[in-house]
Amino acid sequence: MVSLPEQLERELSGRGLAIASIPGKGRGLVTTRRFFPGEVILCGEPYASTPNKILVGSNCDHCFTSSNLRKCSVCRVAWYCGSVCQKEEWKLHQLECRAISALTDDRKKMLTPTIRLMVRLILRRKLQNEKVIPSTGTDNYGLVDALESHISEVDDKQLVLYAQMANLVQLILPAIELDLKETAHIFSKFSCNAHTICDPELRPVGTGLFPAISTINHSCVPNAVLLFEGRTAYVRALQPLSNNTEVSISYIETAATTLKRHNDLKHYFFTCTCPRCIKGSEEDPLLEGYRCKDQNCDGFLLPDSGKKAYTCQKCSMCRDGEEVKKLSSEILLLSDKASSFVSSGNNNEAGSVYKIIEQLERKLYHSFSITLLHTRETLLKLYMELQDWRSALMYCRSTIPVYERVYPPFHPMVGLQFYTCGKLEWLLEYTEDALKSLTRAADVLRITHGTNSQFMKELFGKLEEARAEVSFRLSPGNEQIS
Numbered sequence: 001m002v003s004l005p006e007q008l009e010r011e012l013s014g015r016g017l018a019i020a021s022i023p024g025k026g027r028g029l030v031t032t033r034r035f036f037p038g039e040v041i042l043c044g045e046p047y048a049s050t051p052n053k054i055l056v057g058s059n060c061d062h063c064f065t066s067s068n069l070r071k072c073s074v075c076r077v078a079w080y081c082g083s084v085c086q087k088e089e090w091k092l093h094q095l096e097c098r099a100i101s102a103l104t105d106d107r108k109k110m111l112t113p114t115i116r117l118m119v120r121l122i123l124r125r126k127l128q129n130e131k132v133i134p135s136t137g138t139d140n141y142g143l144v145d146a147l148e149s150h151i152s153e154v155d156d157k158q159l160v161l162y163a164q165m166a167n168l169v170q171l172i173l174p175a176i177e178l179d180l181k182e183t184a185h186i187f188s189k190f191s192c193n194a195h196t197i198c199d200p201e202l203r204p205v206g207t208g209l210f211p212a213i214s215t216i217n218h219s220c221v222p223n224a225v226l227l228f229e230g231r232t233a234y235v236r237a238l239q240p241l242s243n244n245t246e247v248s249i250s251y252i253e254t255a256a257t258t259l260k261r262h263n264d265l266k267h268y269f270f271t272c273t274c275p276r277c278i279k280g281s282e283e284d285p286l287l288e289g290y291r292c293k294d295q296n297c298d299g300f301l302l303p304d305s306g307k308k309a310y311t312c313q314k315c316s317m318c319r320d321g322e323e324v325k326k327l328s329s330e331i332l333l334l335s336d337k338a339s340s341f342v343s344s345g346n347n348n349e350a351g352s353v354y355k356i357i358e359q360l361e362r363k364l365y366h367s368f369s370i371t372l373l374h375t376r377e378t379l380l381k382l383y384m385e386l387q388d389w390r391s392a393l394m395y396c397r398s399t400i401p402v403y404e405r406v407y408p409p410f411h412p413m414v415g416l417q418f419y420t421c422g423k424l425e426w427l428l429e430y431t432e433d434a435l436k437s438l439t440r441a442a443d444v445l446r447i448t449h450g451t452n453s454q455f456m457k458e459l460f461g462k463l464e465e466a467r468a469e470v471s472f473r474l475s476p477g478n479e480q481i482s
């Protein structure tokens with residue numbers, strides 16, 4: 001592995017950070033001073049990035065906004081929200097545009113986000129080598145060179161795939177003679193270093209390589225969070241960090257059992273040993289477990305040998321294995337039916353079937369079950385699309401206790417769910433409830449999202465409106481309004 005350019009080390013040291021060797025993890029980012037919750041630890045622009053939807057044009061190639069998009073009239077692949085972003089990208093896109101325009105329509109369809117990310121990375125490296133665009137200590141190919149690739153652990157099938165992808169990149173860029181082995185190696189780096197760029201509501205919009213941020217290791221109980229404003233990545237502290245603390249973010253969805261989390265981490269080639277993973281066996285039965293037969297008991301079930309029966313870990317009441325099996329297969333059958341309604345765009349029917357599934361799952365699963373949570377999230381989404389705000393609010397509220405149980409207190413998902421609840425309550429004129437939910441949302445999101453973005457300004461605006469409305473209603477003479 002190549003050592004990091006001194007300039008980056010200096011830049012990090014100025015921010016109160018250092019790169020250290022962490023036993024069993026390779027490099028890691030460590031604090032050299034204290035950080036307070038919500039403070040930006042590190043931020044940066046991508047070395048290379050691409051929107052996820054390429055031919056349809058859902059996001060600007062530069063700033064990732066989704067409004068006012070216009071297609072490049074030559075290659076018909078790049079999209080921009082205006083001339084400022086187009087100019088920012090022009091030196092790079094000029095080369096990319098020429099290459100893409102020469103492709104047949106069938107070849108253009110092969111431009112997946114990963115392939116396009118590689119094309120853009122190679123072109124950027126060329127432009128920096130030729131000094132057409134400047135290199136700096138925090139923006140140079142040396143940082144990409146230093147990234148972990150795990151190439152020696154990649155299996156043969158994946159290596160063949162990387163080789164085919166490298167060949168495709170060579171076909172797209174015939175004027176540049178590529179070292180195909182090296183290109184395959186970079187694909188392997190993408191797999192364990194590239195980040196999904198999300199909008200403030202955590203919807204994925206693109207993929208980017210942020211080499212300095214890629215020095216941060218994973219934990220299922222992270223002390224920092226990575227979020228984006230446009231194309232800029234921000235890592236913020238979620239809790240007070242003292243000097244000499246390793247900064248960690250989560251690479252995956254953490255509302256999941258230990259087994260699921262470890263599966264999702266497979267392509268990073270490590271087994272997480274964070275405190276939550278070590279204690280996994282305590283938490284997992286709750287997240288995936290069946291509920292006690294006694295409706296008043298909040299215990300979860302443990303299977304007896306052969307799964308013929310289950311016993312509540314709290315009150316020791318038994319639940320028949322056959323009954324559990326019958327309910328499970330009923331849910332499975334209905335889930336197939338519901339998914340086919342969703343695929344055919346029949347949200348009304350899908351909503352009705354998911355409602356029955358939710359009722360059955362409530363009988364089967366513990367109230368903190370991830371399966372039940374996902375069904376409620378689906379119902380929330382469906383009823384939002386159907387503009388049935390009352391039903392949407394009911395399911396949104398039902399997810400909050402589970403979010404608060406499965407995520408740490410300052411997690412963006414918790415803040416965003418309170419925000420959705422608050423917006424629905426405001427719409428339905430439950431003003432006092434809206435004020436409470438928006439306040440909770442702001443308390444969490446000011447830590448995870450900072451306070452300066454348009455998204456946060458809108459939240460603060462809504463909060464002010466709710467506050468004013470509540471104090472108006474409570475003012476003498478107006479009490480009857482609420």
Ligand SMILES: C[S@@+](CC[C@H](N)C(=O)[O-])C[C@H]1O[C@@H](n2cnc3c(N)ncnc32)[C@H](O)[C@@H]1O
Pocket residue numbers: 024025026027028146147148150192193214215216217218219267268269270271272273
């Ligand atoms: C984005 S990089 C993080 C920086 C990396 N440690 C390095 O030396 O460049 C991801 C890689 O770091 C290592 N890694 C990240 N989190 C880890 C953890 N919790 N335990 C062990 N290895 C980890 C794995 O090798 C993973 O593929």
